[in-house]
Amino acid sequence: MKISYNWLQNYFEEKLPEPEKVAEEIIFHSFEVESLDKLGTGGKIDWIFDIKVLPDRAHDCLSHFGIAKEISAIFNLKVLPSPKSGGGQDLGQGLSFSLREKARPCPKEETSLQIEIQSDKCLRYIGRIVRNIKIGKSPDWLKEKLETIGQRSINNIVDAANFVMFDLGQPIHCFDLDKLESPKIIIRNAKEGEKIITLDKKEVNLDESILLIADEKNPLVIAGIKGGIKAEVDENTKNIIIEVANFDAVSTRKTARKIGILTDAVKRYENEISPELCEQAMNEITEIIFNLAGGDVEKIVDVYPKKPEQKNVFVSVNYINKRLGTFFSKEEIENVFERLNFEYEEENGEFKILIPLSRIDITGPHDIVEDVIKILGYERIKGELPEIDWKPKTNENYLKMFFARNKLLNDGYSEVMTYSFRDKGEVEVLASASDKKFLRTNLSDGLKESLKLNQLNAPLLGINEVKIFEIGTVFKKSGEEIHIAFNNKKEIKEMNLDEFMKSADSFLNGLAGVGDPENRGPEKKIMPMKFKMWSAFPFIFRDIAVWMPEGEDPKELKKILIENGTELLIKEPYIFDSFTKEGKTSYAFRLVFQSYERTLKNEEIDEIITKISHKIKENSSWQIR
Amino acid sequence: MEKNEKKGREHPLSIVINDAVKIFTDLGFEVATGPELEDIWHNFDALNIPKDHPARDMQDTFYIKGEKDKVLRTHTSNVQIRYMENLIKSGGKPPFAIIAPGKCFRNEATDATHEMQFYQIEGLMIGENINMSHLKGILSHFYKKMLGEDIDLRFRPSFFPFTEPSIEFDLKFNGKWLEMGGAGMVHPNVLKNCGIDPEKYQGFAFGPGLERLMVIKYGMPDIRPAYQGDLRFNQF
Numbered sequence: 001m002k003i004s005y006n007w008l009q010n011y012f013e014e015k016l017p018e019p020e021k022v023a024e025e026i027i028f029h030s031f032e033v034e035s036l037d038k039l040g041t042g043g044k045i046d047w048i049f050d051i052k053v054l055p056d057r058a059h060d061c062l063s064h065f066g067i068a069k070e071i072s073a074i075f076n077l078k079v080l081p082s083p084k085s086g087g088g089q090d091l092g093q094g095l096s097f098s099l100r101e102k103a104r105p106c107p108k109e110e111t112s113l114q115i116e117i118q119s120d121k122c123l124r125y126i127g128r129i130v131r132n133i134k135i136g137k138s139p140d141w142l143k144e145k146l147e148t149i150g151q152r153s154i155n156n157i158v159d160a161a162n163f164v165m166f167d168l169g170q171p172i173h174c175f176d177l178d179k180l181e182s183p184k185i186i187i188r189n190a191k192e193g194e195k196i197i198t199l200d201k202k203e204v205n206l207d208e209s210i211l212l213i214a215d216e217k218n219p220l221v222i223a224g225i226k227g228g229i230k231a232e233v234d235e236n237t238k239n240i241i242i243e244v245a246n247f248d249a250v251s252t253r254k255t256a257r258k259i260g261i262l263t264d265a266v267k268r269y270e271n272e273i274s275p276e277l278c279e280q281a282m283n284e285i286t287e288i289i290f291n292l293a294g295g296d297v298e299k300i301v302d303v304y305p306k307k308p309e310q311k312n313v314f315v316s317v318n319y320i321n322k323r324l325g326t327f328f329s330k331e332e333i334e335n336v337f338e339r340l341n342f343e344y345e346e347e348n349g350e351f352k353i354l355i356p357l358s359r360i361d362i363t364g365p366h367d368i369v370e371d372v373i374k375i376l377g378y379e380r381i382k383g384e385l386p387e388i389d390w391k392p393k394t395n396e397n398y399l400k401m402f403f404a405r406n407k408l409l410n411d412g413y414s415e416v417m418t419y420s421f422r423d424k425g426e427v428e429v430l431a432s433a434s435d436k437k438f439l440r441t442n443l444s445d446g447l448k449e450s451l452k453l454n455q456l457n458a459p460l461l462g463i464n465e466v467k468i469f470e471i472g473t474v475f476k477k478s479g480e481e482i483h484i485a486f487n488n489k490k491e492i493k494e495m496n497l498d499e500f501m502k503s504a505d506s507f508l509n510g511l512a513g514v515g516d517p518e519n520r521g522p523e524k525k526i527m528p529m530k531f532k533m534w535s536a537f538p539f540i541f542r543d544i545a546v547w548m549p550e551g552e553d554p555k556e557l558k559k560i561l562i563e564n565g566t567e568l569l570i571k572e573p574y575i576f577d578s579f580t581k582e583g584k585t586s587y588a589f590r591l592v593f594q595s596y597e598r599t600l601k602n603e604e605i606d607e608i609i610t611k612i613s614h615k616i617k618e619n620s621s622w623q624i625r
Numbered sequence: 626m627e628k629n630e631k632k633g634r635e636h637p638l639s640i641v642i643n644d645a646v647k648i649f650t651d652l653g654f655e656v657a658t659g660p661e662l663e664d665i666w667h668n669f670d671a672l673n674i675p676k677d678h679p680a681r682d683m684q685d686t687f688y689i690k691g692e693k694d695k696v697l698r699t700h701t702s703n704v705q706i707r708y709m710e711n712l713i714k715s716g717g718k719p720p721f722a723i724i725a726p727g728k729c730f731r732n733e734a735t736d737a738t739h740e741m742q743f744y745q746i747e748g749l750m751i752g753e754n755i756n757m758s759h760l761k762g763i764l765s766h767f768y769k770k771m772l773g774e775d776i777d778l779r780f781r782p783s784f785f786p787f788t789e790p791s792i793e794f795d796l797k798f799n800g801k802w803l804e805m806g807g808a809g810m811v812h813p814n815v816l817k818n819c820g821i822d823p824e825k826y827q828g829f830a831f832g833p834g835l836e837r838l839m840v841i842k843y844g845m846p847d848i849r850p851a852y853q854g855d856l857r858f859n860q861f
Binding site: 027028029030031032054055056057058250253254270271322323324325326364366367369370373374378379381382383384385386388389390392393394395397398399402405408409410411412413414415416417418419420421427428429430431432433434439446447449450453454457460461466467468469470472473475479480529530531532533534 | 631632633634635636637638639643646650652653654655656657658660661662677678679680683685687688689690691697720721722728730732733734735741742750752754755756757758759761762763764765766778779780781782783784786789790791792793810812813827842843844845846847850851852853854855856857859860861
């Protein structure tokens with residue numbers, strides 16, 4: 001979520017720390033900050049944080065207000081209860097900005113608005129009529145605010161609603177009152193066969209599982225998800241209804257996924273924002289609209305079937321320290337509660353905390369532990385090795401795989417791993433980012449491909465015969481099984497782990513404590529061991545066989561090969577064949593050439609070989625075969 | 626042959642897995658395993674990841690055609706549940722400590738640092754007094770054994786439905802901080818779901834990816850060659 005530094009500053013009397021500092025502290029006390037970008041030039045500079053709000057705090061932190069509360073707790077700065085407005089009478093909890101004008105609406109005592117909730121999926125609905133408004137362009141401050149977080153300005157009413165959503169996290173919808181059958185809003189389930197055309201002019205088929213905002217005849221909005229075109233606010237709109245409502249999280253989420261419409265509103269509703277937020281948001285939107293578009297404000301209609309009750313959570317200093325392995329004092333912990341604005345008292349050696357309604361994530365003392373350590377800082381946890389009194393058992397499955405792997409390695413087989421996904425099989429995944437939608441039923445198919453690849457690369461690998469194996473899970477209709485596959489020349493053998501163990505039984509009996517000790521134990525393999533990525537270009541190999549007097553060490557010959565092989569020689573030349581006849585030994589060396597930058601030409605390699613041949617011929621006791 | 630290499634070469638991931646297991650079993654952990662094709666209970670529900678909750682979107686899950694109850698496990702955390710359920714069923718109780726290396730799956734596009742299949746190593750330790758400082762101690766010990774003494778570990782806040790508090794941990798290696806994986810104190814609901822009394826017992830769980838560790842340990846530029854059956858990958 002994009003958060004503007006200047007926007008946040010409006011919540012604080014004191015100057016916020018530098019943006020980099022704010023970002024760093026958010027990372028270590030709240031959420032990941034994916035980026036921090038500077039916007040604008042000269043006197044108009046802002047910084048935009050891209051904050052990855054965690055799912056357990058998405059109900060109260062997907063807004064500037066939410067992040068301001070986090071910053072307040074982290075830096076111990078006071079969030080303004082009624083942020084910088086520069087005077088004027090206060091309208092409840094109106095969060096006015098210095099950027100805004102200061103006029104306050106005085107709502108009329110009566111209203112013609114009626115609201116009827118027919119479904120328990122609507123948790124609260126506040127409506128308000130504002131008559132005789134003036135639709136127009138938004139002022140610069142509003143346009144700029146929205147633009148800095150990547151939103152497009154539409155008109156003063158729509159922009160005001162958007163602004164409040166990004167400010168407080170409460171989605172808002174405005175209707176053109178005159179496009180309704182009557183000033184009556186009904187929140188009901190859709191009827192089978194009913195349709196709605198959304199603001200972006202898409203027709204959506206509705207069914208009984210979908211919650212609607214409707215007038216007495218027609219659907220107006222897919223509740224919490226997307227507005228309809230029927231009561232759209234346009235340039236001719238005079239009278240509006242402002243909707244600030246709350247809908248069931250699960251149902252909103254299900255519907256949004258079913259009809260494939262994911263909006264900023266859905267993102268907030270599906271994370272279960274508190275219905276308590278509605279009132280604050282209605283005050284703010286009313287004030288902004290009144291300032292931007294004027295009008296006669298009527299009183300609100302608030303249908304709130306079941307106001308949630310504030311819960312108490314009991315937690316002790318001991319409980320917190322016991323889980324964290326820390327030694328925090330009572331004062332330190334109380335200080336966290338104060339920074340988080342928790343009301344609390346002490347009762348029988350425990351804290352009794354009255355959890356704010358906005359914090360639906362807190363259900364028990366374990367949640368308080370997290371809030372405490374987030375504020376006090378994870379660096380306060382020292383780290384020590386535990387002692388536990390128990391006897392671990394041997395895991396048969398793992399041991400068998402371990403034995404099997406070592407048996408094959410000892411027999412000269414190298415291990416490969418191939419993909420679990422294939423283009424055919426018995427178990428299919430529903431959707432996949434790849435074209436291989438089936439799980440493998442065997443290892444052999446993958447191993448065959450691996451064999452082919454490695455045989456082509458045999459000169460590069462410096463091996464005459466490719467011997468490979470894989471141990472892995474295969475998936476059949478009847479279930480999954482661990483298999484082992486290895487090759488015998490071109491033929492692949494595959495069996496399940498138990499079958500392999502039976503056939504390897506005699507081997508295992510004579511091999512207690514298997515696992516090559518030289519190759520075991522991580523301590524022996526500490527750096528430096530750097531991986532070298534291979535070249536993506538093809539290699540070329542040439543063989544050179546030379547007769548030498550029997551008993552002469554071929555290392556002189558090898559030296560000549562290396563010295564004259566140029567930098568294109570990708571690996572040390574190696575002997576792939578040798579035999580002795582009539583007092584002479586023939587050594588056949590293989591030279592592999594490859595470049596990291598280009599495809600080599602045969603001619604250039606021929607040239608190198610010619611040069612090498614000349615060098616070899618200088619030694620009269622050697623003959624090239 | 627000059628280089629008469631009789632012994633085959635192990636896959637680097639296997640080396641990392643076996644080394645990791647050795648380090649943990651030396652500390653008294655028991656190896657545990659579980660299925661790769663898992664049911665919804667063990668992959669989600671028991672881990673306090675409710676149906677129709679945004680938390681299920683945190684991972685891109687492979688669901689199975691024609692089998693509503695099955696997924697390719699998105700993490701090795703399913704092994705936690707299976708181990709604890711079996712322990713309680715067979716009359717056992719904490720303390721215990723398990724380590725579960727295993728293959729997991731996520732339905733996401735592949736790139737140099739992401740694959741649809743990958744290995745995680747799940748650790749779980751439950752007792753009467755197992756705390757977050759122990760988690761830090763165990764993880765520090767593990768990475769020091771793996772990468773050398775000159776590393777540093779730090780925790781950052783995170784969220785997983787099955788731990789509370791939840792953290793992400795970073796490793797300082799060769800002067801750079803690297804994201805390594807997630808961990809936390811096991812959520813009381815998870816213990817309850819397995820029949821363990823969360824009032825009496827507590828402990829930690831962690832589940833870092835092993836490709837990440839392999840890449841860091843060996844300085845590899847890309848994880849994708851790991852699953853291409855290419856012996857050029859087996860350099861160690």
